[in-house]
Every structure is written in C-alpha cells, then in structure tokens.
Amino acid sequence: MKKICIIGGGFGGLSAAIRLSRSGLAAECVLIDKKATSDFLPTLPDCLGRGISPDCLAYKIEDICKKTGFKFIEEEVAAVDTEKREISTGNSRLNYDYLIIASGSETNFYGNENIRKCAYKLDDVADAENIIKKLKENDYRTYVIGGGGYTGVEVATNLRIFLNKSKRSGRIAVVERAPSILGPIPEWMKGYVSSNLRRLNVDIFINSQIERIEERKVHISGGKVFDDAIVIWAAGVKTAGFIQDLNVKKNPQGRVEVDEYLRLSESCFVIGDAAYIKHKEMFLRMAVQFSIAQGNCAAQNVITSIKGKPLRKYRPVDLGYIIPMANNRSCGSVLGVNLKGLLPTAFHFIMCIYRSWSWKKRFCIVKRLLT
Ligand SMILES: Cc1cc2nc3c(=O)[nH]c(=O)nc-3n(C[C@H](O)[C@H](O)[C@H](O)COP(=O)(O)OP(=O)(O)OC[C@H]3O[C@@H](n4cnc5c(N)ncnc54)[C@H](O)[C@@H]3O)c2cc1C
Numbered sequence: 473m474k475k476i477c478i479i480g481g482g483f484g485g486l487s488a489a490i491r492l493s494r495s496g497l498a499a500e501c502v503l504i505d506k507k508a509t510s511d512f513l514p515t516l517p518d519c520l521g522r523g524i525s526p527d528c529l530a531y532k533i534e535d536i537c538k539k540t541g542f543k544f545i546e547e548e549v550a551a552v553d554t555e556k557r558e559i560s561t562g563n564s565r566l567n568y569d570y571l572i573i574a575s576g577s578e579t580n581f582y583g584n585e586n587i588r589k590c591a592y593k594l595d596d597v598a599d600a601e602n603i604i605k606k607l608k609e610n611d612y613r614t615y616v617i618g619g620g621g622y623t624g625v626e627v628a629t630n631l632r633i634f635l636n637k638s639k640r641s642g643r644i645a646v647v648e649r650a651p652s653i654l655g656p657i658p659e660w661m662k663g664y665v666s667s668n669l670r671r672l673n674v675d676i677f678i679n680s681q682i683e684r685i686e687e688r689k690v691h692i693s694g695g696k697v698f699d700d701a702i703v704i705w706a707a708g709v710k711t712a713g714f715i716q717d718l719n720v721k722k723n724p725q726g727r728v729e730v731d732e733y734l735r736l737s738e739s740c741f742v743i744g745d746a747a748y749i750k751h752k753e754m755f756l757r758m759a760v761q762f763s764i765a766q767g768n769c770a771a772q773n774v775i776t777s778i779k780g781k782p783l784r785k786y787r788p789v790d791l792g793y794i795i796p797m798a799n800n801r802s803c804g805s806v807l808g809v810n811l812k813g814l815l816p817t818a819f820h821f822i823m824c825i826y827r828s829w830s831w832k833k834r835f836c837i838v839k840r841l842l843t
Contacts, residue, residue, distance in 0.1 A: 474499045474778055477559060477568040478542075479549050481505040481533040482513075483760050484744030485574035486829065487767030493540035495775050501541060502566065504559065505533055506548035511596045514760060514796075515824050515837065517623070519600040521630030521798035523637075526604070528836035530597040531829040549575070549714050554737045570739050570774045574767060577709035577725065577745035577758060590685035591618060591705035594627065603704065607634065613700035614643045616690050618682050619707030620653030622795055625665055627704055629798040632672040644674045647692060649681050649707070654795070661795065661803050664812055668801045709758070711746050723748045723755070733783040734770045741770035751788045760827060761791055796820040 476492060476499050478485045489503055509530035518524045537544035547561035552571070559566045578595050581588040592603050615631050617624045628646050635642050646653065646669070653676060654662055669676060681693045682703060690698040710716070711726035720736060721729040727748035734741045734749075744763035749756045756762050769786045776783055794804030794816045802816040811819070821841060828834045 474569040475567065476501050476570045476572075476774055477566060478503045478572045478574060479505075479552070479559065480574035480576055480744070480746075481507075481510045481536070481544075482574060482576045482744065482763065483827070484576075484746075484763035484767040484770075485572065486510055486533075486536055487764045488572050488574060488743070488771040489536065489540045489542050491768045491771035492774065493542070495771075497775055497778065499778070501543065502545060502568075503533065503537055503542045504545045504547060504549055504561070504566075506546070507596065508533060508546050509597065510536070510829060512824065512828060512833070513596070514820070516594055516597070516600045517626040517630045517796075518798070519604060520607070520627070521633035521637075522840060524837060524840045526597040526600045528833055528840065529600075531833055536829065549712070551714050551717060552740075554718070554740045557739060568739070570777065571741070572767075572770045572774065573715070573728075573736070573740065573742045573746050574744050574763070575712040575715065575746050576763075577711055577727075579705060580708040580710040580725070581705065582708070586684050587618070587682060587703070587705060591682075591703040593705050594623065606702065608638075610702070611640060612642055612688070612702045614645060614690070614698040614702075616682065616698055616701050616703045617644070617646045618703055618705040620646045620648030620650075620676060620678070621655065621706065621708075623706040624648070625653065625669070626796055626798070627706055628669060628674045629672055631704075632674060633798040643698075644672075645677060645698065646674060647677045647680050647682055649679070651678055653678065657795075658805075658810075660810070661805075664801075664803045665795060665797070668797055668799070671801075672799060709745070715742075715746055732785045733773050734766055734786050735773075735783075739777075741773065743767055743770050749786070749788065751790075756788055756790075757793070759793065760823075762788060764827070765789065794820045 512529040551560040579593040683691045688700050690701040716726045728742045729748045736742050743766035745758040773783045792806040796802045800817045803812040804816045825834045
C-alpha cells in the first residue's frame with residue numbers, strides 16, 4: 473500500500489486530504505502539522521475590531537483527519553529529503569511514497585532579533601489571542617504597525633475600531649519601507665485605502681523603517697521615536713525553515729518553484745504559500761483561493777500518479793482580491809469588477825464563512841458579525 477504524507481493542515485493541506493479521502497484510494501495517509509489546529513487566517517485581524525473570538529477560527533485538525541481517514545501527527549517538520557523520500561521531525565523519521573508540502577508561510581523578521589523579541593506578529597490564533605490580551609491589559613500612546621501591506625492595513629483599521637469601542641484614543645502609525653503602501657495594486661485602490669486610513673486617523677510613514685524597539689520606545693529611521701508604543705509586525709513573510717534548507721530553486725521569500733503539475737520532484741508536490749507559481753508572466757500571490765485549488769490539483773495528481781495515468785496541469789483561476797477594512801470601507805476587484813465600500817466587505821465575509829471548515833465555526837463567526 474502506498475504511503476501519502478501531507479505537511480501542513482491549513483487551506484491547501486486540508487483540501488488535499490479531503491480530495492484524497494473522497495477518491496476512495498487505498499493508501500496509508502498521514503498529515504503532519506506543528507499545531508493541533510487549522511487556523512482561519514483571513515479573519516484574524518477581525519478578532520480585534522469586530523470582536524470575533526479567536527476560538528471561532530481554530531479548527532481541530534484531528535477532527536478532519538478522523539473524517540478523512542488520515543493519521544494526524546502533531547510535530548514540527550525539521551527536514552525533508554526528497555531523494556530518500558524521508559521526513560524528519562524532532563522526534564521521528566517518516567518515509568513516504570508521495571508528499572504534498574503545504575506548510576504555508578510565517579512572519580519574516582529579516583534576522584532582526586530585537587524586533588522578533590519585542591514586536592507582536594499575527595500568524596495564527598495564538599498570536600491573535602496574545603495581541604488581544606496585551607491590548608486589553610495595557611494602554612499605549614502609539615500603536616505602530618510594521619509594514620503597509622494587506623495585513624498591515626487591515627490590522628490598522630481593526631485597531632482603530634478596537635480603540636474606539638474601548639473608548640480609548642491613541643496614535644496609529646503604519647511604517648512602510650517602500651515609497652507607497654500596498655505594493656503593486658491599482659492607483660485608485662491605493663488612493664481609496666489611503667483616504668480611508670486618514671478618515672480613521674491612521675498615519676502612514678513611507679520610505680521608513682522600524683530600526684529598534686527598547687521597552688516601550690520605537691525608533692524609526694530618520695531619528696523619529698515613538699514613546700509608549702507597541703509594535704505589531706506585518707512586514708513580510710517567509711516559508712518554513714525546512715523549505716529554506718532545501719537545495720532547490722526558490723524566490724526571496726523561500727517559496728519553491730514548481731512545475732505546471734505542482735511538482736518539485738516526481739513524488740513531491742508543493743502548494744499554497746510554500747509554492748511559487750508563474751501565471752500570465754506574473755507570480756501568483758499568496759491567497760486562500762489558490763491554496764485550496766492547488767490542494768485539490770496536487771491530490772488529484774498523486775492519485776493519477778499511483779494509477780499510472782497522465783497528470784493534470786494546474787490552471788489558476790483568479791477570482792480577484794479584496795482589501796478588507798474594519799469600518800466596512802473595503803475595496804477590491806472581484807471577477808474583474810472594481811468594488812468599494814460595504815459590498816466588498818460583505819463578499820470578504822461571505823467567502824470566509826463559506827471556506828470555514830465546519831458549520832459550528834461558521835455560525836460562531838456569523839453570530840459575532842451580526843451582534
Ligand atoms: C492575517 C492574515 C490575513 C490574511 N487575509 C487573507 C485574505 O483576506 N484573503 C486571502 O486569500 N488570503 C489571506 N491571507 C493569506 C492566506 O491565509 C494564505 O495564503 C493561506 O493561508 C495559505 O494557505 P496554505 O495552505 O499554503 O498555508 P496555511 O493555511 O498557512 O497552513 C500552513 C500549515 O502548515 C503548518 N506548518 C508550517 N510549518 C510547519 C512545519 N515545519 N511542520 C509542520 N507543520 C507546519 C502550519 O502550522 C499551518 O497549519 C491572510 C494571511 C494572514 C496571516
């Protein structure tokens with residue numbers, strides 16, 4: 473009997489597990505994740521502004537493994553040897569016939585130990601709980617967000633709503649190294665987001681970097697210092713350490729280049745945030761829709777490989793993207809149509825609820841959004 477392993481129980485890994493179990497293939501299936509839960513990342517910032525309980529966003533991987541007939545191992549993968557077909561964790565070694573790597577991405581501190589130790593990150597439910605606890609227990613004069621990308625903007629808007637609801641004031645500052653926030657998106661969106669941030673009294677510092685954090689003092693390039701401040705770091709991501717260690721072609725974030733069948737080698741597929749895929753002369757951004765579709769495609773290709781049939785090419789379908797903002801003035805482009813205001817906010821939550829892994833969790837999110 474063939475042994476199929478999946479590393480990562482996020483969007484890509486779980487959709488691959490579900491696809492494999494539905495195929496009725498007789499195989500020994502194992503899913504490995506360093507956490508016990510699959511965390512619903514797109515609504516993490518809403519734990520702050522909309523008061524969604526982080527609990528609503530954590531789904532036990534063991535439960536889905538039971539349903540799909542997978543064995544679940546809760547351990548961190550330390551290394552993968554694609555030639556020997558071997559996975560190493562701190563405690564054990566596992567061999568596989570087919571492997572799907574779906575280990576996502578994590579916050580990148582770019583080697584800055586001071587920022588790693590002193591700033592807060594938002595990679596999972598535990599991080600969201602950590603930030604909420606800190607903000608409830610402490611008052612700050614300035615809330616500094618490192619990075620003006622999607623997550624930074626979303627966190628800034630949620631922070632303002634959180635402070636308003638708890639009748640607190642405070643300066644919110646987004647510090648972005650590049651000459652503009654949000655990177656390569658259309659100018660109208662940048663304008664819309666910037667004016668919404670101004671409306672929410674969020675300051676944007678472009679061409680600026682957080683240099684160091686000392687106690688509650690945050691030093692910014694150019695000599696600026698924020699006193700009595702907390703930093704939430706959302707300035708970039710990288711792939712897991714074991715992927716960084718693979719001697720294969722990667723982009724600067726450590727995402728692995730795969731072929732059109734999502735393969736790194738004949739028996740190893742890489743999907744989701746961990747993979748770097750070219751589409752129409754561009755590289756696909758990190759997004760839930762691509763991770764889920766790639767999970768399905770990789771699982772299908774494992775099945776066809778075992779059956780000795782031709783593999784299926786991965787053909788990305790891009791439904792668009794939304795920049796959700798907590799005062800319901802979101803914007804985005806869905807199926808090629810530009811949207812702003814409440815409608816894209818509604819689309820964002822409809823997709824989040826639809827993609828959630830259980831009815832109980834869906835209900836939990838809806839209940840919070842309606843109260
Ligand atoms: C705050 C935030 C907001 C976001 N908002 C949106 C949004 O609005 N829309 C959107 O489309 N996308 C959004 N994203 C991006 C989206 O969540 C990711 O693109 C998506 O989760 C990637 O799916 P994945 O399956 O590749 O990885 P993930 O869903 O991240 O899952 C990876 C899994 O691998 C596990 N893992 C990692 N390393 C190891 C290891 N060494 N050993 C074992 N297990 C490991 C992790 O514990 C995790 O469970 C957001 C991300 C964040 C952080």
